[in-house]
Amino acid sequence: MLERGAESAKRGAADLLLRGQRIERLLRHGKQLAIVGDGGGVLCVQLGMTGRVVVRSEAPRGEPHVHARWELLGPRGERKVMTFADPRRFGGLTALASSTVLSARWAELGPDAATVETAHLMQALKETRRAVKAALLDQNLVAGIGNIYADEALFRAGITPRVLAHRLRPRQVERLAAAVREVLAAAIASGGSSLRDYVDANGQQGGYQTLHLVYGREGEPCHTCGTRLRGTRLGGRQTVWCPCCQSARDT
DNA sequence: GGCAGCCTGGTT
């Protein structure tokens, strides 16, 4: 139950919409979360880079960068506090009037990356002339891949980040789709990648950052072949790959 | 299709 809403003037609409409603369910599509109230209201959450939503019995005093706070009542009447904190302010909260509006919003995104079908990726990549990494990062093409997991998936698929998406061979796309699903499943199983800010709703850090094979490892030896990993800038993002294990051609 | 710019804390 969302009992009382938060202080943020800018994002005030979000809590007003859900005030007094019982949380009916939590949804996720790609990197977006949604809290659906039983009165029809929906709060859509995007964490951006540094956003975090944490539910605790008590919020620490003076916690920095808290942009919204909600008081919750648990099933046995216990009081909880949910906070949205976001130091870099790339995240956001959006109040939606109904789950129909939410569906329309999410329909503009590509299918969820964690379960993306090979056939979808095949079709989508065929239709764009961008570098494959830029395509993977496009949420309208497939939803849920950020910079870390794009690099990690491309490494596992043995595909160089700059190869043009429409030039990929079917078996490369097949490997890529499998790699995307596997990387995300592994990362989720490890609780995500906590490089600096990320914690889950219980405040727990993830452990997948220790399992990154290429991201953040420019200049270090490839775990597979020992070659120095190379770094470049692609689509405005730091990009790391192994020049030996990742090739443009299908081999 | 590419990329500047938003934003702030941490690093150089």
Next chain:
DNA sequence: AACCAGGCTGCC
């Protein structure tokens, strides 16, 4: 003091 990180929007 300058630079870097990056999800996403909007401009070229």
